[in-house]
Amino acid sequence: MRISVDPDRCVGAGQCVLSAPEVFDQDADGIVTVVNARPADDEAVRHAGELCPSGSITLHED
Amino acid sequence: MGTTEPRVVDFPLRRPGEPFPPPRYEDYRHHEGLVVSHLPNGNKVWLVTRHEDVRAVLTNKKISSNPDHKGFPNISDTMGVPRQEQIPGWFVGLDSPEHDRFRKALIPEFTVRRVRQMRPAIERTVEERIDAMLAAGDHADLVADFALPVPSLVISTLLGVPPVDRDFFESRTRTLVAIRASTDRQRDTATKELLRYINRLVAIKEKWPGDDLISRLLASGTLAANEMSGVLMLLLIAGHETTANNIALGVVTLLLNPEWVGDDRAVEETLRFHSVADLVSLRVAVEDVEVSGQLIKAGEGIIPLVAAANHDAEAFACPHAFDPARTERHHVAFGYGVHQCLGQNLVRVEMEIAYRKLFERIPGLRLAVPVEDLPFKHDGVLCGLHELPVRW
Numbered sequence: 185m186r187i188s189v190d191p192d193r194c195v196g197a198g199q200c201v202l203s204a205p206e207v208f209d210q211d212a213d214g215i216v217t218v219v220n221a222r223p224a225d226d227e228a229v230r231h232a233g234e235l236c237p238s239g240s241i242t243l244h245e246d
Numbered sequence: 247m248g249t250t251e252p253r254v255v256d257f258p259l260r261r262p263g264e265p266f267p268p269p270r271y272e273d274y275r276h277h278e279g280l281v282v283s284h285l286p287n288g289n290k291v292w293l294v295t296r297h298e299d300v301r302a303v304l305t306n307k308k309i310s311s312n313p314d315h316k317g318f319p320n321i322s323d324t325m326g327v328p329r330q331e332q333i334p335g336w337f338v339g340l341d342s343p344e345h346d347r348f349r350k351a352l353i354p355e356f357t358v359r360r361v362r363q364m365r366p367a368i369e370r371t372v373e374e375r376i377d378a379m380l381a382a383g384d385h386a387d388l389v390a391d392f393a394l395p396v397p398s399l400v401i402s403t404l405l406g407v408p409p410v411d412r413d414f415f416e417s418r419t420r421t422l423v424a425i426r427a428s429t430d431r432q433r434d435t436a437t438k439e440l441l442r443y444i445n446r447l448v449a450i451k452e453k454w455p456g457d458d459l460i461s462r463l464l465a466s467g468t469l470a471a472n473e474m475s476g477v478l479m480l481l482l483i484a485g486h487e488t489t490a491n492n493i494a495l496g497v498v499t500l501l502l503n504p505e506w507v508g509d510d511r512a513v514e515e516t517l518r519f520h521s522v523a524d525l526v527s528l529r530v531a532v533e534d535v536e537v538s539g540q541l542i543k544a545g546e547g548i549i550p551l552v553a554a555a556n557h558d559a560e561a562f563a564c565p566h567a568f569d570p571a572r573t574e575r576h577h578v579a580f581g582y583g584v585h586q587c588l589g590q591n592l593v594r595v596e597m598e599i600a601y602r603k604l605f606e607r608i609p610g611l612r613l614a615v616p617v618e619d620l621p622f623k624h625d626g627v628l629c630g631l632h633e634l635p636v637r638w
Contacts, residue, residue, distance in 0.1 A: 195584050196353030198591050203575075205358075214353030231575055237586035239305070 185225045186244040191215045193240040200232035200241060208232060208241075216240055252540065255293070257283045259525070259551070260624040267521065267553040271295055274551075275558060279540040291319045291547035292540070295554035297561035297578065299538045303550045304583040308533040311585060313339050318530040319547030321627065335469065335476025338484070342584055348477060351468040352588055355404070355459050361591045364404070368596055371399045372603045380607070385614055388634040389494050392604070394420050397489035397596060401482055404592075405444075406451065406458025415443065423487040425625065426632050444478045485589045491522040491623075491630030492593065493600045498620065498634065500601060501613055503568055507605045511570035513597045518577035519568050521553035522629045527581050552578045553629070610638040 187207060194216045200208035201216075207223045208216055223229050233241045259268055274281045274295040281293050294303050303309055313320060337348035354360065375395055379386045386392065398419045402412045421428045421436035428436075448460055448471075455461035460478065463469060469477060496516035506512045529548040534541060542548060556577045557565040563572065580587035587593070604611060613620075614635035621632040 195349060195586065196357065196588070197580075197586050198356070198358045201358040202591065202594075210357045210359065212354065213350070214355075214357045227573075234576055237580075237582045238584055 185223055185229065186246055187218050187221050187223065187229070188242045188244065189216045189218055190240045190242075191217075193238045195238045195240075197237050199235040199237070203232040203235060204228040252279060252282045253277055255281050255283050257285055257291075258624075259283075259293075260629065262622075262624050264624070266622065266624075266629050267524065267551075267557050271551065271554040271557065275554060279538050280542075285319055285321060285547070287320070289317060289319060289547055291549055292537070292542055293554075294537065294548060294550040295558070296538065297555040297558040297576075300550040300552060300555035300578055301582050303529060303537055303548055304527060304578070304581060304585070306535060306537075308531060308535040309529045309548060310341050310532045311339055311345075311529060312341055313528075315530045315532055315545070317545035317547050319528050319549055321525055321528065321549075333476035333479060335473035335478075336480055337477065338480060338585055345584065347468065348473070349584065349588065351463060351466060352477070352481075355462070356588050356590075356592055358591050361595050364400070364592070365595060365599070367403050368396075368400055368599050369603070371403070372396055372599050373607075375399075376603060376607045385635065385637040388497060388636045389490065389631055390420070390633070392600070393490040393493040393497075393634070394423065394486070396493065396600060397486050400489075400592070400596060401485050404459050405447065405478065405481075406456050406460050407447065411443070415440075418443075419482065419486050422483070423490070423626075424632075425623070426621075440482070441475055441479060444475050444482075448474050448478070481589070484587070485592070487628055487630065488523055489593050489596050491628055492516055492520065492597055494631045494634045495520045495522065495629075496597060496601060497604060497611075497636075498613070498617065498631070499568055500605070501611065502617065506568075506570050508602070509570055510598050510602075512601060513594055514575065514577075515568060515570040515572065516597065517579040517594075518556045518562070520629065521556045521577075521579050523579065523581070524551055524553035524629055525549065525627050527552060527585070550578075552581065608638045611636055612638065 196214040201210055207220045207229055209219050211217050233243045283291050283293055285291055294300050337345050375392050379391050395416050398416045402415050407415050418436040418440050422433055451460045500507050527550050531542045531544050531546050533544050559565050562574050580590045614637045623630045623632055
């Protein structure tokens, strides 16, 4: 699985960091960063994508 | 587009003696399209009750949060709550891109990491309130003595309110939400006193910055001086009664479901189950827009009912069961889209610490009145309890 994020859309809710802290983090401005762009397919990562309120996270199946 | 006439339902949606969410939300959800209601001021408002539709409304660019638009459903005008929306810096009432400057300035204050750093201070506040209740005897009103002061004191710490002023700050914030124990005039006075106090605090922090949110916001230079008080009042209003109601309702639910005491997953389920901010995400269409097959015309109000969405069986299995082990996590108790609650991670930590410490320190905690006699706030914007009499 591959992760991409759009920092311009991010509203800093932090739900991705709560769900999958080994994959997502927040920078000094609180905006999403990716710690691991190729995580194993995992429920927590899928939750992070689904919970993001601003549609900033895209999960790719490749 | 649906050809059937939309069903018209009565407002208010919450009535005395009824469970919450009201059973009629179930009917609304099963009704094709949307149901329509009229506010006491006569304005037409569409009620959105399905989870999928609520998310769609809260992310639609043709739908606005700005109360200055004609047709905005100002329910506060009809519920005896003073309107705050016109204060500069009240950015929940702005749309992107104007809204984003405010949100971006505040995000760093509420990151998961920052909230984690606040844990020791929150734990101390919670412990102190429990100490005070235990010292005072064998019973308490858990709303007045615990659920309301904890978030107010946490916000004081966050803003950098000096300890000597915290009692003043706490008593005025309490007046604002005690809609049964205070008059409109008292609430108006308390609002003015708090605004005056916040302005003074900002002036002090300009001269003598500290390690607090106000000082950091001032240093960032992102907000104009006249926007600061609106932003700070908003943080206070958004973070106080919401958190308090979740603490109080969560304690009741844990007392009724003691098998979940000590399980932190109860926090997320409490947020979903009680959905205290059901009437908070108010919107208006600024262009004609279709939601769930229903045409909503520009200038018509929309209320996405988050409690209805969070009890939608299409989104949550057995939605009316309190089940912290459930795997669905996509509730909209904090809203959705760019306005989703900025302080949500702070609320989660406050709730978790409040439940854990209460049940650890007071293992004999129990309701002092039958649960059906608890005074539910059917008359406020937020769902909650006026009082929560407990003993131990």
